[in-house]
Amino acid sequence: MKRDFEYLVPETVEEACRLLSQWGEDAKVIAGGQSLLLFLKQGLISPGCLIDLKTSVSKELGYITADDQMLRIGALVTHREVENSSLVKKEMPILVEMEREVADVQIRNWGTIGGNLCQADPAGDPAPVLIALKAILKIKGPERERTVSIEDFFVDLYETVLHFDEVLTEIQVPKLPPRSGVAYQRLSFMRGERPTICTAVSVTLEPTDLVCSDVRIGIGAVGLTPFRAKRAEGGVKGNEINEALIKEVADIAAEEVEPSEDIHVSKEYKREMVKVLVRRAFQNALERAVRG
Amino acid sequence: MRKVVKLKVNGVEDEKAVKPGTTLAEFLRYELGLTGTKIGCDQGACGACTVLIDGKAIKSCSVLALQANGKEVVTIEGLAEEGKLHPLQEAWLDHGAYQCGFCTSGMILTAKALLDENPDPSEEEIKEGIRGNLCRCTGYVKIIEAIRSVAERRKAGQKEGH
Numbered sequence: 001m002k003r004d005f006e007y008l009v010p011e012t013v014e015e016a017c018r019l020l021s022q023w024g025e026d027a028k029v030i031a032g033g034q035s036l037l038l039f040l041k042q043g044l045i046s047p048g049c050l051i052d053l054k055t056s057v058s059k060e061l062g063y064i065t066a067d068d069q070m071l072r073i074g075a076l077v078t079h080r081e082v083e084n085s086s087l088v089k090k091e092m093p094i095l096v097e098m099e100r101e102v103a104d105v106q107i108r109n110w111g112t113i114g115g116n117l118c119q120a121d122p123a124g125d126p127a128p129v130l131i132a133l134k135a136i137l138k139i140k141g142p143e144r145e146r147t148v149s150i151e152d153f154f155v156d157l158y159e160t161v162l163h164f165d166e167v168l169t170e171i172q173v174p175k176l177p178p179r180s181g182v183a184y185q186r187l188s189f190m191r192g193e194r195p196t197i198c199t200a201v202s203v204t205l206e207p208t209d210l211v212c213s214d215v216r217i218g219i220g221a222v223g224l225t226p227f228r229a230k231r232a233e234g235g236v237k238g239n240e241i242n243e244a245l246i247k248e249v250a251d252i253a254a255e256e257v258e259p260s261e262d263i264h265v266s267k268e269y270k271r272e273m274v275k276v277l278v279r280r281a282f283q284n285a286l287e288r289a290v291r292g
Numbered sequence: 293m294r295k296v297v298k299l300k301v302n303g304v305e306d307e308k309a310v311k312p313g314t315t316l317a318e319f320l321r322y323e324l325g326l327t328g329t330k331i332g333c334d335q336g337a338c339g340a341c342t343v344l345i346d347g348k349a350i351k352s353c354s355v356l357a358l359q360a361n362g363k364e365v366v367t368i369e370g371l372a373e374e375g376k377l378h379p380l381q382e383a384w385l386d387h388g389a390y391q392c393g394f395c396t397s398g399m400i401l402t403a404k405a406l407l408d409e410n411p412d413p414s415e416e417e418i419k420e421g422i423r424g425n426l427c428r429c430t431g432y433v434k435i436i437e438a439i440r441s442v443a444e445r446r447k448a449g450q451k452e453g454h
Contacts (some may be wrong), residue, residue: 045315
């Protein structure tokens with residue numbers, strides 16, 4: 001593990017961007033560092049400089065707020081703060097449900113939701129749920145601010161659209177229309193382990209029947225990046241949701257994913273499990289949508 | 293390239309210059325000699341290195357010492373008061389929850405944070421609370437009983453107090 005490097009603690013996002021421009025690719029941002037330190041220890045990265053956002057910038061990006069339109073979560077909010085937030089519980093309880101699955105209490109106490117997304121580990125819990133929720137990410141660079149929808153944020157394994165001088169500042173989660181339901185399903189070898197497969201489904205129904213007005217499916221841990229199952233979503237809108245339709249959707253999702261093998265399971269197994277977990281998440285989301 | 297880290301450990305202010313790559317666990321053990329904090333996996337999985345930062349349980353192998361700058365850290369050495377063991381430490385003895393002892397420091401500190409937040413946890417909540425701490429003697433039953441007993445005793449104590 002590389003132990004000798006520059007260590008800088010900017011006070012603001014603006015200062016952080018300035019430092020990142022100065023240092024270029026040789027700098028790495030550290031938020032909670034729950035994944036970054038592993039990479040450092042294993043020699044997968046050896047930065048010339050770490051730019052610590054947690055120590056001071058978390059004051060600027062440590063908020064959770066809500067208005068009529070959306071829930072806004074500052075990128076440096078810890079997993080535990082999301083989990084314990086009464087506002088999140090009221091506005092978007094699925095995020096509380098999801099956070100309880102992340103690693104363990106200690107890691108959730110220190111790790112941040114923004115750090116988790118920027119690490120771009122395909123097996124993260126938040127990404128598929130945020131895909132199902134149509135989350136938008138706010139990104140700040142030295143010159144300008146921009147937004148990216150979460151499904152476009154991930155480029156490759158551990159790689160995002162962030163430029164070297166940009167910082168993720170906010171996660172925006174639009175409020176759901178009435179008669180919406182969201183559910184998250186994950187499979188892992190042990191509670192607290194990284195998911196082998198995880199899926200999230202969000203469904204909105206027409207006002208009076210079981211006809212679908214909107215659906216979104218996020219899948220994690222399957223390929224190189226978190227994945228939105230667009231083809232599977234395709235045939236759902238405008239149709240009445242029943243068991244046969246749900247099965248069809250799950251089958252299409254299993255076809256369209258591009259699974260990569262890992263040390264525990266084969267590609268074939270992953271496809272089968274996508275089928276099972278999309279079906280379960282969809283059924284669960286539907287039940288919740290009906291209940292309102 | 294050393295940087296100064298200044299923090300309060302078990303109530304005592306400390307200041308040392310460290311290489312930025314030093315983890316808090318290494319800082320506690322090798323700079324301050326507080327070897328009660330154990331390094332097991334050094335990968336954030338086993339929980340043996342758990343300490344409290346500003347009252348919250350965290351894995352000190354997964355935090356840089358510099359990130360704890362200005363914070364208050366409690367290690368296992370800081371639990372006993374005036375030579376009297378903390379109730380959790382007593383309960384560990386009473387229930388034989390120590391076993392080989394390697395997970396004990398982290399397990400007790402995780403339990404302390406759990407009870408501070410939720411004074412009367414169910415067995416399920418205790419299991420959830422300590423899921424980041426591995427005991428390779430596989431003796432979780434005694435550990436869970438020990439934590440429960442402290443909650444029970446406190447509850448009984450409060451009732452007597454009324």
